[in-house]
Amino acid sequence: MEAAKEVTFDRQAALEANAASQPEPDTATLVDRARKGDERAYEAVYRRYVGRVYALSLRMCGDSQMAEEITQDTFVKAWRGLERFRGDSRFTTWLHRITVNLVLQQRRSLGRRAAKEEVTDDVDGLGHWARPADTGKRIDLERAIGALPEGARDVLVLRDVQGYKYREVAEMLGVAVGTVKAQVHRARRMVQETLER
DSSP, rough: OOOOOOOOOOHHHHHHHHHHSSOOOOOHHHHHHHHHTTTTHHHHHHHHHHHHHHHHEEEEEOOHHHHHHHHHHHHHHHTTTTGGOOOOOOOHHHHHHHHHHHHHHHHHHHHHHHHHHHHOOOGGOOOOSSSSOOTSSSSOOOHHHHHHHHHHHHHHHHIIIIIHHOOOOOOTTTTTTHHHHHHHHHHHHHHHHHHHH
């Protein structure tokens, strides 16, 4: 008679296989678990939304290093304030609101610092990067958006890129809906003019 083969049970492998076969929980479930202190759930939320938060930060501030810092600060602030998330709006709306506030706060901070810096009219002394770019080159959409004044860029990114409704953009930026509509119209026109050059 053949000897029975020994069957071993690898508990960790079984758990991993079971987890892989389970559908990913929705955001509301992950947020609820994270509110209860589940760090792995919050890590899953982070992985799910870090790209979107970074893209929003980058489009609004135009600087990759600053966008990385704002992204990190957004998730730290969200983790610390998760208990205050009431669920009245979507989690992504709340997360993007934190991001927008941090970008605006960063701008105010930079504005105060810039006011203390010395201004010069000597462009030649600043090097080749300070001279205007070759106007013969076509500007792509990202550059056209990045060239917008901050307020116009903010509303355009939130409305046309991120897809928020006018009312949501107005709430995020603390302005009237009519102001948002006017700024979006102006921003679209400016981008179109830039692209037609």
